[in-house]
Amino acid sequence: xxxxxxxxxxxxxxxxxxxxxxxxxxxxxxxxxxxxxxxxxxxxxxxxxxxxxxxxxxxxxxxxxxxxxxxxxxxxxxxxxxxxxxxxxxxxxxxxxxxxxxxxxxxxxxx
Amino acid sequence: xxxxxxxxxxxxxxxxxxxxxxxxxxxxxxxxxxxxxxxxxxxxxxxxxxxxxxxxxxxxxxxxxxxxxxxxxxxxxxxxxxxxxxxxxxxxxxxxxxxxxxxxxxxxxxx
Numbered sequence: 710x711x712x713x714x715x716x717x718x719x720x721x722x723x724x725x726x727x728x729x730x731x732x733x734x735x736x737x738x739x740x741x742x743x744x745x746x747x748x749x750x751x752x753x754x755x756x757x758x759x760x761x762x763x764x765x766x767x768x769x770x771x772x773x774x775x776x777x778x779x780x781x782x783x784x785x786x787x788x789x790x791x792x793x794x795x796x797x798x799x800x801x802x803x804x805x806x807x808x809x810x811x812x813x814x815x816x817x818x819x820x
Numbered sequence: 821x822x823x824x825x826x827x828x829x830x831x832x833x834x835x836x837x838x839x840x841x842x843x844x845x846x847x848x849x850x851x852x853x854x855x856x857x858x859x860x861x862x863x864x865x866x867x868x869x870x871x872x873x874x875x876x877x878x879x880x881x882x883x884x885x886x887x888x889x890x891x892x893x894x895x896x897x898x899x900x901x902x903x904x905x906x907x908x909x910x911x912x913x914x915x916x917x918x919x920x921x922x923x924x925x926x927x928x929x930x931x
Contacts, residue, residue: 769872797928
């Protein structure tokens with residue numbers, strides 16, 4: 710399960726905290742989410758992602774980035790813009806997106 | 821479901837991003853998690869919390885705080901120290917805790 714943790718470097722770096730409530734509309738959501746995960750990995754400054762969604766439909770996805778400029782570039786990516794548009798319109802009943810600068814971190818390593 | 825979103829003020833404020841993998845040990849975990857949520861609400865500078873755990877046992881809890889000092893005080897709270905100790909020892913196979921300064925936010929409101 711440790712593959713689900715992002716292996717981020719020493720701070721500082723940035724986090725995009727995306728908290729969302731899904732609608733009951735599926736319409737390609739899973740495929741699009743997978744595609745966005747694949748695309749993000751290849752973006753400049755991408756450091757990793759962690760994601761969890763409970764049975765109640767509330768999900769939190771945190772992606773990690775080297776700089777604010779990297780985040781801005783990913784937000785403006787053509788395919789991602791289309792995903793954002795569809796997300797806003799049909800997949801998310803509500804969401805909150807916060808951009809934050811990670812200042813410190815500590816962990817318990819698995820095993 | 822919108823009760824599951826934290827109603828945070830305009831940035832800046834702080835986020836504690838706690839990503840964890842649960843063990844299979846229950847031993848009072850649910851009660852302790854509930855108790856910590858109740859306790860946190862009464863701490864100075866507490867702004868809210870968002871939490872999701874998937875069927876694979878990976879969870880993300882993000883708590884929001886006014887200042888770093890508020891976070892330090894909550895970390896040092898006597899009952900919370902005991903919860904942290906038990907968490908490290910028996911409830912979490914692995915975790916990563918990041919402290920981050922929220923610099924911007926946007927949302928889609930429900931309804």
